[in-house]
Amino acid sequence: MPIYLFKMKRPIYSILLAASVIFSCSKSQKSKLTDAQYAQLTEEEKRSSEHALDGIVVEDERIELTLFASEPMMINPTNMDVDDRGRVWITEAYNYRSHLNPRNPTNEEGDRILIMTDTNGDGVADESKVFYQGNDINAALGIAVLGEKVYVSVSPYVYVFTDADGDDVPEKKEILFEGVGGVQHDHGMHAFTFGPDGKLYFNYGNEGKGIHYADGSPILDPLGRPVNSETHPYREGMVFRMDPDGTDVEVLAWNFRNNYEVAVDSYGRMWQSDNDDDGNRGTRINYVMDYGNYGFKDEMTGADWRTRRINMEDSIPLQHWHLNDPGVVPNMLQTYAGSPTGILVYEGDLLPDDYHNQLIHSDAGPNIVRAYITKPDGAGFSASIKNLMNGNGRDNWFRPSDVTVAPDGSLFVSDWYDPGVGGHAMGDQERGRVYRLAPHGVDYDLPKHNYNNIESLVFLLQNPNRATHFKAFMALVEKGEEAKETLETLYADGDSRMRARAFWVLTKLPEGNNFIQLASSDPDPNIRVAAIRASRINQLNDPNFLLRMAEDENIQVRREVALAIRYQKNEDVWLKLAASYQSGDRWFLEALGIAADGFWDEYISAYLANKQDSWMQIPEATDIVWRSRSSQTSELLGKIILSQPGRNNQRYYRALDFQEPSSKTKVLKSLLASAPEEDQLIILRQINFDPTSPDRELLSLAKKTAGDIVDDRDFLDIVSKYGISDQKERLKSLVYQSENNRHSQMAAIIYASLYGLDDIKNEFDTGDQVKIVTALEKFGTIDNENMAKLLAQYYTDESKPVEIRTAAMEAAKGYNSEPYLMELAKAGKIPADVLPIAQKILLSSWNGNLRAEANELFGDAAGKEYDMAKLVAANGSVENGKTIASNYCLACHKIGNEGIDFGPGLSEIGDKLSKEGLFNAIINPSEGMGFGYETQLVKMKDGTEFTCIVNSKTENDLIVKLVGSSEQKIYKLDQVESVTQLDESLMPKFPLSESELVDLVSYLETLRK
Known part of the structure; x- marks a missing residue:
């Protein structure tokens, strides 16, 4: 019997009768079908778990893909973790967005957290039990199993379940955080992970908006500012870390769109993927530099990336992240179209060498799991792509939602399995899979760990599985001085990353700061990076430490020194770092900017002292002025512009937008009299102009200039802004x-x-x-x-x-x-x-x-x-x-x-949605509204109202796009009565015949990369 999409035969729960379900199948894998054989399968056969492996191409012949679990044992896995016993935990989403999808059946008992176990080591789960079920965890998007605690992210809450007696039944459930985004929002709170420093790392997307403790009080930054999207500089998606008990919460980076998970390596470095506004080919992979602004919205105004600006990037994927703006950290890698999900750093040794210490990432949009091979690039990193699993071309219902490493080093991949990739819609409620990747013939090794013996604990500390790493770390810290000698042996003789893991535990022992000093002189620059990061956590009180480290020969170490002085005035360290900057290393330039925040007046004056005007011929100096935010920066930028006529000064004009408005206007006015003629158009575009009280000089120049403007868009902007009627x-x-x-x-x-x-x-x-x-x-x-x-x-x-x-x-x-x-x-x-x-x-x-x-x-x-x-x-x-x-x-x-x-954008929609997904998006547009494209009803205080898309809201302005227009319109917030999100899409249900629908989808399917 065929299973009809969107008209389900029965809830899957009707066949999942108990908290524990016995399910088994043979590990032996039949020969994979050829492309021709696969094409001959019916749609029903392609969707069956029997042919799950046939639908996915493993692009590395050294690696074998096996099916660990599938429906009916489990369904719709949104997130996954593997505990230290090798058991696979998933959060399910049968009730995904049920309040927006009334046609889909729901389970009144709520969604489930499942534990699936391979009891005989054949690589196939044969037991499944329900850890927890309830409507309070419907469509949870994150799970982390760390000791007796299970952290579950389901916006607007983060819950912590405690299972102290280890019977897989939680004794209590507590709220850790609240007020994080809307109910069940994909762009809200995401998964937690354990870092090597003993901290938990986590993030939320741009629906998060802010984070609060369980009592409703806001989390504050070191300057006492509430961490939310209304507080400058914080915007959109953010990255955090905290102690495992929920204290000492820190905001680490911001201005992402939908940063789905954060991964942390053994040195404490962070990595993320980030999704673009749907259809704009801007998906990216980031090395996350502490306190970095990652450019999704305009730093100063909050304006959407489409807003026209001076020195705008020349392609949408670059425009999308404001990469030409001072104060924006570069992207490590752009992966263009996608819907990125889980990510990790693989620090095991079971997979082939190519994958060791590399990022592995699941992207549900193009139906793919990839590795990113990273290498240092100045103070940052660059990366290349190595595909691992690929459903595109065969089964484009393969929607990998997460990747996790098991204690034996094998890789697990959860598959939401759906014709679409989420948003606000779900097309299939009955299926879901978990796969295992390992070298051919390697059985699943079920661990039996000893957490009492110190030698065993140090061995377990090196495990690639985060749950195992966590328990070993905590036990070794508890052992204290007793563990010191064995840890010192690992630190002395281990490989680089395992030495780093030993180092982090040593810093938690009595006299741990001595190990920071020792590591700061280590021959391995990555260990020195860890030392500086540890010095921040331990609040190392040594005034000479950072000054000495600022002279380190390695630029990545010096980057960490810059980040370490973010909230402390340390002019000597900053000047030493600035003296080592080489033009073109944007990563290091941004690190200098992060360090100088709040101290620019003192730092820039000291930096330029004794240079007179020669600094304008030094690329490093003009770069630093371009990045600076001092009270004199506008004047300095004006000097640069005047000193190099004929060059492309747009980057310096754009930098003026990040300065105090009155100083910016003063400089632009002064430039009108002396700047090159080709710059006058830029000044007219950029300078503030009030048509109710017009500046006669500006108006006269605009009228004189308009007729000679070559670019049509520039012409339209000037004619409109200045009300020029003689054209x-x-x-x-x-x-x-x-x-x-x-x-x-x-x-x-x-x-x-x-x-x-x-x-x-x-x-x-x-x-x-x-x-x-x-x-x-x-x-x-x-x-x-x-x-x-x-x-x-x-x-x-x-x-x-x-x-x-x-x-x-x-x-x-x-x-x-x-x-x-x-x-x-x-x-x-x-x-x-x-x-x-x-x-x-x-x-x-x-x-x-x-x-x-x-x-x-x-x-x-x-x-x-x-x-x-x-x-x-x-x-x-x-x-x-x-x-x-x-x-x-x-x-x-x-x-x-x-x-x-x-x-x-629809330019590559055929890669993102299956045929079924395309039909559903057209027939039922309200079920699949992309985030950022929801219908907003704006009511004005004068009684008028309209629907629109809200691009951003600043302290003073509401910036919207009206239906059918690519242009933005700005309304003053003091004129706005309310903004309400509606459940109905702005996209209508078009009155198309069946044949027209089929023709339209046939065309949309061709829109691919």
């Missing part, structure tokens, strides 16, 4: 041009604001029929009630040619125009020959209330039930689908260089 012909030519529809629409809106609708009506009444139709198409993109009324004069006038009336009717769409169209429809004032166009517009409206009215008025054309199995089995016309996409999708989505950048 009518060029503005009109931009309205009528066909190369860039976005510029055409912008030009039409500006034209209307400058010359009024009467002038536009003259365009509608002048010339031959072809010209009038073109005018209606171009100016009709203005979306407001006045234009709607003007267009109505043409499509309701039955004396006019049908071509003109049709063009006017087709232009009558738009969020702000359609209410008037509905008024006419309800009044029966739309002529019969253009009524079908009006019906299609209103039934496809982005306004949910209008859609409901249209369905009642015309019949629920968009509410029909589709036969999903029939749709999936059908093949359509790609060419017809492209036309349908042009008619419907491009109004709000980008496909390649075409369309409007309003909703998620």
Whole structure:
């Protein structure tokens, strides 16, 4: 019997009858199917666990993939951990987003935490038990099993379960943190992991917004500032660490989008993946530098990355992270399209040497598990990609949600298994898998650890499994001086990373600071890095320590010294570090900036002392001034700009945006008189201008300059900003041009604001029929009630040619125009020959209330039930689908260089969603709203209201995108009554026939890398 997606036969829980389920299968693996054989399988066969291994390609022939567990033993694993006994723990998500997916069945008892055990060592789980079940953990996104504590992340809470007697039944459940993001939000709290320093590390995505203790009190930074998205400099996703008991919480980095997990290596260095705004090919891997700003939103204003700015990067993946801005830490690696999930540092030795000490990462979007081979790059790192598991090309329901290392060094991968990758939707509730990766023929070695003997504990301290590492670390600290000698032996004779693990324990023993001093002179620079990190944790009180380390020959060590003085004024150390900076090492430049925060006035003055004006010819000095935030930086930037005419000064102009506004304006005004002529346009774009009290000098220059501006977008910006009305012909030519529809629409809106609708009506009444139709198409993109009324004069006038009336009717769409169209429809004032166009517009409206009215008025054309199995089995016309996409999708989505950048980009959507996922995204758009694209209802204090996408909110401004526009609009917060998130997507349910749906999806499937 086929299992129909979205219409489930029965809840999976009906066959999971007890807390313990016995399940077994043979480890022996049949020969893998060839591509041709796999293609011959039915959809039902491809989705079965019997063919799970056939759907995945292991790209390293030295490694064998086995199926450890699958449905019905477990389903929908969102996150996973492996305890020190080799048992696999997962959090399930049968009730994922149940409040937004009412069509999916739910389990009233709530979601589960499962423990799956391979009792006989054959690499296949044969026992499963429920550790905990409840609606309070529905769709948990993180689990960490550390000793008797189990940390479970399920926004807006973090729970800690305690199982002191080890019977796999928790005696208590406590709230560790609260107030972290929305309920069940994918961009909220994520998993915890153990670091080698005895700390727990964790993170949350950009829905986290802030973090509070269980009593509701906020977590504060060292300066007493609450750590939340409203407090500068903190923005968006963040990284934290704390002691295992929940105390001493520190914020370590910020301004990520959806940093799903953080991984920590034995030296204490942090690594993360981060997801872009869906569809923009900006997914990245970060080396996480302490106290770093990672650039998702504008540091100063909180503006979205799409906001036009000086020195804007030349491609979307780079623009996405503000990488040209001072104060943004670089990305280690861009992986372009993806939906990244679990990540770890593999410090075992079971897998081949290539993977030792490298990052391993699961990315659910492209159905892949990869290794990232890292190497030092100045004060930071670069990386290359090595694919490990790949479902793309065979089973694109393979959605790896996490990767974890077992005590024997084998790699476990959990598979959510779904036609989509989350967001707010789930297409399959009945399946889920866990795989094991190990060299061929290596059985699963079930550990039997001894935590009492010191030699055994030191051996276990080196285990690649975090749960084992944790228990050994804590036991050795408890042993104290008794463990010192054996730890010193490991520190002296072990390999580098295991020496580091011994070092961290030694720092916790009495006189631990002596080991920090010893490690600071170690021949291995990575051990010296660990020493500096430990000096911060232990609060080493040695005024000469960092000054000595600032002279270290290794740039990565000096980076750590810079980060170590973040909150302490230490001019001598900073100057020594700055003297070693070499231009081009952005990592080290940002470390210097992080160190100088709060002390820039003193540091920059001392740095430039005795250099006179020669510093302007020194690249290192101009870099440091570019990064600086002192009260004199604006003036210094102005000097650089004047000192190098003819060069590209945009980076220095952009740096002015990060200075105090009045000093920035003063410098820009002074540059008008003396800067090169080519810079005047930049100054006009960048300087503040108040049209209610215009600066006559600026206005005069803008009028003089406008006619000579070559770039069309620059021209539109200047004409709009300064209200220049003597460029009518060029503005009109931009309205009528066909190369860039976005510029055409912008030009039409500006034209209307400058010359009024009467002038536009003259365009509608002048010339031959072809010209009038073109005018209606171009100016009709203005979306407001006045234009709607003007267009109505043409499509309701039955004396006019049908071509003109049709063009006017087709232009009558738009969020702000359609209410008037509905008024006419309800009044029966739309002529019969253009009524079908009006019906299609209103039934496809982005306004949910209008859609409901249209369905009642015309019949629920968009509410029909589709036969999903029939749709999936059908093949359509790609060419017809492209036309349908042009008619419907491009109004709000980008496909390649075409369309409007309003909703998620679709350029590579065929890689991200399966065929089933594509159908569901179109048929049920509210179930799969991407984060950052949710519908927001804004009510203004003057009584007006509108729906939009909120890009960001600053202390003073609400920055939004209105439906069907790629441009942002700014509203003052003191004029806003409320902002409310709605459950209904702005994307309408288009009234498409089954054949049109099939054609559209056939085309969307071709949109791949």
